[in-house]
Amino acid sequence: MTVVHSHITQLNELGYVALPGFMEPAFLARLRAEVDTLFEKEGDLAGSEYKQEPGSQRLANLVDKAEIFREMILNERLLEYVRLVLGSKIKLSSLNARRVTPHWGEVQPLHTDMSALPDEKGYWVCNTLWMLDDFTPDNGPLRLVPGSHHSGQLPRDVLPDPKAVHPNEVLVTGQAGTVVVLNAHTWHGGAANRTDNSRTAVHAFYARRDKPQQLHQKQFLRPETQTALSPDLRDLLALDDSLNDQLSSKVNIRSGFMK
């Protein structure tokens, strides 16, 4: 285990930890270039495998779309953090990108990913947010309520207005290249972008092995992609896991807040 003690404490107590400089500059440049190319190529269809969201552009099913995405989900240093939240048995749930439109004044409602609440075995959703741009207070950073993963409640059930500023919320800012590990039961959402520039992040979202994937990877990865995967990737994507097929193939794709 290489995770420093203070990060373990922060993740346990606050529900998130930011890792500045996690991406090497060359990796960040490659990732940005790939994401830009895909947004350009997919145009109005971008994100349609998942959900399209007013005020932001999305990309979905990224594991299928370039080698760099397969590299990032298997990053062992990152997976150590994910296992701190979910335990040893994990799988990828989905891999998306989200670009917030300039001057988009709306915030996302506070939510937990997949509207998930911890169960008797504990936490089952963990997101990692890869900053491709600097996140500033004004350009649509992540907002979250530290410690809310302990509440056992969904914001929509207990807040009069999940879009309103929460008295305890913090904005998670950082330089491009930062990765934020988020216990995704923590109440969170994207904030408003009041600047002239877009803000982009990739979300590598993981789940505990006994829960559904957000995007059933086996259904969405092309056969030629599946054939070329290493055994470690096949395992992380749960491609040879009949329990995962039962859990994930029939569920509607579940966002924490989008219909």
Ligand SMILES: O=C(O)CCC(=O)C(=O)O
């Ligand atoms: O991109 C972000 O800042 C967070 C987005 C988010 O929470 C979501 O789309 O569910």
